[in-house]
Amino acid sequence: MFILILKMTTITNTADALQHPLRWGIVSAGLISNDFVIAMSTLNPSKHVAAAVAARSVNDAEKFAKEHDIPKFYGSYEELFQDPDIDVIYIGSIHPYHLPLAKQAMDAGKPVLCEKPLCMNSKETAELIAYAEEKKLFLMEAIWVRHFPVYRKLKELLDQGAVGDVKNLIISFGIPIGDKDSCKYPNLGGGSTLGIGIYCVQLALFVFGQQKPEVVSTGCLNKWGADENGSTTLKFSGGRLATFTTSYNTLMPNEAFIVGTTGTIKMHSPFLSTSTLELMPDGNVFEFALPVSSKSTILENSTGLSYQCLEVRRCINEGRLESPVMSHWESQLIADICESIRKQIGVVYPQD
Amino acid sequence: MFILILKMTTITNTADALQHPLRWGIVSAGLISNDFVIAMSTLNPSKHVAAAVAARSVNDAEKFAKEHDIPKFYGSYEELFQDPDIDVIYIGSIHPYHLPLAKQAMDAGKPVLCEKPLCMNSKETAELIAYAEEKKLFLMEAIWVRHFPVYRKLKELLDQGAVGDVKNLIISFGIPIGDKDSCKYPNLGGGSTLGIGIYCVQLALFVFGQQKPEVVSTGCLNKWGADENGSTTLKFSGGRLATFTTSYNTLMPNEAFIVGTTGTIKMHSPFLSTSTLELMPDGNVFEFALPVSSKSTILENSTGLSYQCLEVRRCINEGRLESPVMSHWESQLIADICESIRKQIGVVYPQD
Numbered sequence: 001m002f003i004l005i006l007k008m009t010t011i012t013n014t015a016d017a018l019q020h021p022l023r024w025g026i027v028s029a030g031l032i033s034n035d036f037v038i039a040m041s042t043l044n045p046s047k048h049v050a051a052a053v054a055a056r057s058v059n060d061a062e063k064f065a066k067e068h069d070i071p072k073f074y075g076s077y078e079e080l081f082q083d084p085d086i087d088v089i090y091i092g093s094i095h096p097y098h099l100p101l102a103k104q105a106m107d108a109g110k111p112v113l114c115e116k117p118l119c120m121n122s123k124e125t126a127e128l129i130a131y132a133e134e135k136k137l138f139l140m141e142a143i144w145v146r147h148f149p150v151y152r153k154l155k156e157l158l159d160q161g162a163v164g165d166v167k168n169l170i171i172s173f174g175i176p177i178g179d180k181d182s183c184k185y186p187n188l189g190g191g192s193t194l195g196i197g198i199y200c201v202q203l204a205l206f207v208f209g210q211q212k213p214e215v216v217s218t219g220c221l222n223k224w225g226a227d228e229n230g231s232t233t234l235k236f237s238g239g240r241l242a243t244f245t246t247s248y249n250t251l252m253p254n255e256a257f258i259v260g261t262t263g264t265i266k267m268h269s270p271f272l273s274t275s276t277l278e279l280m281p282d283g284n285v286f287e288f289a290l291p292v293s294s295k296s297t298i299l300e301n302s303t304g305l306s307y308q309c310l311e312v313r314r315c316i317n318e319g320r321l322e323s324p325v326m327s328h329w330e331s332q333l334i335a336d337i338c339e340s341i342r343k344q345i346g347v348v349y350p351q352d
Numbered sequence: 353m354f355i356l357i358l359k360m361t362t363i364t365n366t367a368d369a370l371q372h373p374l375r376w377g378i379v380s381a382g383l384i385s386n387d388f389v390i391a392m393s394t395l396n397p398s399k400h401v402a403a404a405v406a407a408r409s410v411n412d413a414e415k416f417a418k419e420h421d422i423p424k425f426y427g428s429y430e431e432l433f434q435d436p437d438i439d440v441i442y443i444g445s446i447h448p449y450h451l452p453l454a455k456q457a458m459d460a461g462k463p464v465l466c467e468k469p470l471c472m473n474s475k476e477t478a479e480l481i482a483y484a485e486e487k488k489l490f491l492m493e494a495i496w497v498r499h500f501p502v503y504r505k506l507k508e509l510l511d512q513g514a515v516g517d518v519k520n521l522i523i524s525f526g527i528p529i530g531d532k533d534s535c536k537y538p539n540l541g542g543g544s545t546l547g548i549g550i551y552c553v554q555l556a557l558f559v560f561g562q563q564k565p566e567v568v569s570t571g572c573l574n575k576w577g578a579d580e581n582g583s584t585t586l587k588f589s590g591g592r593l594a595t596f597t598t599s600y601n602t603l604m605p606n607e608a609f610i611v612g613t614t615g616t617i618k619m620h621s622p623f624l625s626t627s628t629l630e631l632m633p634d635g636n637v638f639e640f641a642l643p644v645s646s647k648s649t650i651l652e653n654s655t656g657l658s659y660q661c662l663e664v665r666r667c668i669n670e671g672r673l674e675s676p677v678m679s680h681w682e683s684q685l686i687a688d689i690c691e692s693i694r695k696q697i698g699v700v701y702p703q704d
Binding site for chain 2: 167168176214216218220231235243247250252257259264
């Protein structure tokens, strides 16, 4: 057994058309925005800066700006979108607001990195993607973990056939956060499928390739009608199954196993944002050190939120309107699968 | 963290009406009979003896008898059933033969311990149970692991609320034996649900109590129509889910996690016949040493096949016609659930 500690391998920069830092405008002063800004502070400030933040309450925006040394703050999102010194918008609000805010940002001519899930359902997702394509503006869903170096190593191992033919993906993902308003109320986008199951869906598509699987799911609703837990199997061609259990009321092992005919790749806990792959049965471990910040983040390993910033800059530099790492097509597929899952469990959102 | 090594705690013997060893007649000279007889040899020979073995080929029976020091062997099952010096029959043949052989044994007045699955489907199971009840003869399905001391410890932990309210059971169970005839051909009872999924079903019923769950399943057939893999969720009352993935083409982690609101009990690999429970997050480990034999078994930990012999003797001693540890009612429920699973996957047996 050997343990290989690998340094973060940055995305190879092609010609850098942007002659200045990418100036980010942050929508919402909540938890994920907090971690996003801390993550961004680990990047080269000549490439990325948090230039302004907006919240519904100007006090919240001001407090957030002071805490993170952000020069500007706004008490309305529209002011942020209209700011000519902002290059790109990061939307960190809860998901029911993603569609209206992303469209509003694009109306002001701004490219958008939008937290996951991109929207509340398939229909909204199609609408937003079509809007971005019509406006010819960059749009990416913030499936941040896709941009981790560990995912490139994973792809390399799969391509090499390191575990033979992959037949199963098995994931448990439970975190006891079901008491949070945004997790429990359907009108705030509550439910474990959209909140955390989406991470399992994206990993399944990464491992099994970009095809539409059959979806078989069941789960339980809380008293407000959001799914407090669920178990889903995605059936792909060639006898391949991805099975995952999500829960908002328990802490699970939070490990992922990619099982092939000759071995297994284990993604260590927290699989969601893991920095460690283990090749079994030989026991080789691949660790990818995450960026380090002096400030502590709320979510585990979330300094890795910065990797997607590199991808956004790369895409904008190259004049791309979507990222090949998380394409519009795949965001739509993720939305379709999540909708199928939650409909089988019985979740209905006001947006449906 | 502490590791507690516990000696096997034998079932408390009440008055022992049997004045002689229980004389076992072994049906079939295959793999599981081999391990069963080795397991029995770890018991007190004044309580249990393998007295005779029968196989379809007298040569196989003779070879088996010599290998295991069994005094008598037969080239037909009927001769074994008619032997007046046999007290109880163990049926170790493949499952399509369980119903006819068990009935034949009972016709000769013999109580039966029959390998799992008891029968091929719900209908056959009901028929066999009714037959035993009519004949007033003891019948038990050989869900051997239920009789392990580790299961009593598990029950104790669950009853104490050691992990709070149990919400999820998550199991992976894959062993690459799909090339064996008895695993791949439907007419031989092939398919991972009946072959190995049944262990997950019985654990789910043990953990969540004896109630009929909703069954949601999907999986893939091999080219002969047996299920080479499957993923199933059993939905119990109170928002509780048991999710398990079975596979005949890969080796899986083979661990079980019983996830509660305050912690998790991990059943170490091989969960099927585990001797080790780990209480998480505190890390306490409970190990139950298995009986030791000088002969090596084929299946892992299968000297534990002996525990069920103790239960059979106890039941016969007490004049019971079924065991409270694995009741007829529960065997029927297991059969019903397995039938529902395989029908959702699309497996059809000649017996259906």
